[in-house]
Amino acid sequence: MISKEFADRIAAAVDEQFERQLERTVELVALPSLRADEEPAQDLVEREMRELGLDIDRWTIDSPELRAHPGFGPSTVDYTKMTNVVGTYAPVKNVGKSLVLNGHIDVVPEGPHEQWSRSPWDAEIRDGWMYGRGAGDMKAGLIANLFAFDAVKRAGFELTGRVHLQSVVEEECTGNGSLAALLRGYTSDAVIISEPEEDALVRANVGVLWFTVRVTGRPTHPREMANGFNAIDAAYEVMRALRTLETEWNSRKSQHRYFEDLDHPINFNFGGIQGGDWPSSVPAWCELRVRVATYPGTTADEAWAEIVRCVEGAARSGSSPAFEAQLTPDGFYAEGYVLEPGSDAERLLEETHRAAFSSELTSFTTPGYLDGRVFVNYGNTPTLVYGPVSEAIHGFDERVSIESIRKCTKSMALFLASWCGVKDTRA
Ligand SMILES: [Zn+2]
Numbered sequence: 001m002i003s004k005e006f007a008d009r010i011a012a013a014v015d016e017q018f019e020r021q022l023e024r025t026v027e028l029v030a031l032p033s034l035r036a037d038e039e040p041a042q043d044l045v046e047r048e049m050r051e052l053g054l055d056i057d058r059w060t061i062d063s064p065e066l067r068a069h070p071g072f073g074p075s076t077v078d079y080t081k082m083t084n085v086v087g088t089y090a091p092v093k094n095v096g097k098s099l100v101l102n103g104h105i106d107v108v109p110e111g112p113h114e115q116w117s118r119s120p121w122d123a124e125i126r127d128g129w130m131y132g133r134g135a136g137d138m139k140a141g142l143i144a145n146l147f148a149f150d151a152v153k154r155a156g157f158e159l160t161g162r163v164h165l166q167s168v169v170e171e172e173c174t175g176n177g178s179l180a181a182l183l184r185g186y187t188s189d190a191v192i193i194s195e196p197e198e199d200a201l202v203r204a205n206v207g208v209l210w211f212t213v214r215v216t217g218r219p220t221h222p223r224e225m226a227n228g229f230n231a232i233d234a235a236y237e238v239m240r241a242l243r244t245l246e247t248e249w250n251s252r253k254s255q256h257r258y259f260e261d262l263d264h265p266i267n268f269n270f271g272g273i274q275g276g277d278w279p280s281s282v283p284a285w286c287e288l289r290v291r292v293a294t295y296p297g298t299t300a301d302e303a304w305a306e307i308v309r310c311v312e313g314a315a316r317s318g319s320s321p322a323f324e325a326q327l328t329p330d331g332f333y334a335e336g337y338v339l340e341p342g343s344d345a346e347r348l349l350e351e352t353h354r355a356a357f358s359s360e361l362t363s364f365t366t367p368g369y370l371d372g373r374v375f376v377n378y379g380n381t382p383t384l385v386y387g388p389v390s391e392a393i394h395g396f397d398e399r400v401s402i403e404s405i406r407k408c409t410k411s412m413a414l415f416l417a418s419w420c421g422v423k424d425t426r427a
Pocket residue numbers: 104137138171195196
């Protein structure tokens with residue numbers, strides 16, 4: 001049981017540094033850490049971790065072990081210059097439990113700037129919200145991890161368990177950054193990932209696969225269109241078939257615990273389409289970029305086999321003549337996960353959440369990808385994906401609630417102190 005005095009002392013330390021915490025978050029949002037362009041943002045994180053007195057491990061994520069892992073997502077970018085940063089605290093007397101505080105540094109593309117009310121990289125704070133691409137997803141959480149750690153020390157406590165603060169790449173496209181951190185040997189008794197989760201705990205989430213379908217046509221002049229074969233028309237056949245598969249997968253939701261009450265847990269997204277070379281040539285090619293979701297317990301290989309069958313079926317028997325459709329996985333190849341209820345970590349988070357929010361912790365199922373799958377499925381570690389209230393992540397005018405950041409930081413700092421144990425340096 002956490003005493004009120006203990007909780008208040010830690011909360012006060014968070015409050016004291018909160019302005020500085022917001023400044024760092026603004027600074028980090030201003031660095032557009034799009035995929036394969038994360039290094040300047042990682043420099044800032046490394047600098048902050050050094051100031052906290054942590055031992056720094058910064059490494060390029062590529063390794064044969066990573067590429068051979070069943071949870072590896074095939075990558076289309078060069079990994080030789082992309083780094084993870086981990087800051088480690090090792091107590092003098094190691095008697096407590098260990099913890100990983102994880103966050104991802106990468107952000108998704110900001111889209112057309114004219115749809116934002118101001119620059120996505122100008123993290124304005126207005127009416128209790130911080131705006132900007134990545135403000136919610138998840139730079140507020142990533143900086144909150146660092147300040148939660150700092151607050152424990154500032155409150156006059158010395159942690160007695162090992163802590164790893166992780167800033168990883170590749171969460172928005174493959175999940176290979178967190179996987180690389182796990183494979184590097186960073187294991188722990190529990191993990192917190194401070195993603196924007198509406199002040200709640202993620203109970204379960206979907207797996208995600210990314211792939212490209214390339215449809216091949218036969219180009220001709222439109223005056224003899226009947227002799228050609230239109231790859232763009234054929235891509236519609238593929239899309240229709242995939243929508244049918246999506247409906248079928250959604251109809252299986254009652255077989256999946258934690259998904260039965262969601263309206264539409266499985267979402268297939270056609271995230272990109274490109275094809276043809278000239279308005280007056282029947283297109284010779286069309287490429288579709290697709291994201292699909294799967295239930296936990298379905299391996300990526302099993303899902304992939306169904307997708308291949310579906311697309312090949314459409315190519316053979318659509319309303320058009322048979323055509324060639326080539327499938328290539330090129331991103332997430334990830335199974336979902338369930339956080340089994342009843343862990344010590346979850347029980348403690350219930351307590352620290354109550355202390356910070358004066359309300360009960362709720363849990364929910366999310367139909368989006370989370371790196372939690374790495375630590376649960378391959379590290380067998382209770383993983384708490386828990387973080388602030390946000391709006392419009394991956395959209396325009398993305399924003400995160402300032403008061404929610406404050407309370408989540410208090411809850412996480414109190415968790416850290418209670419989980420790892422502390423020595424009171426003022427006693
Ligand atoms: Zn995220």
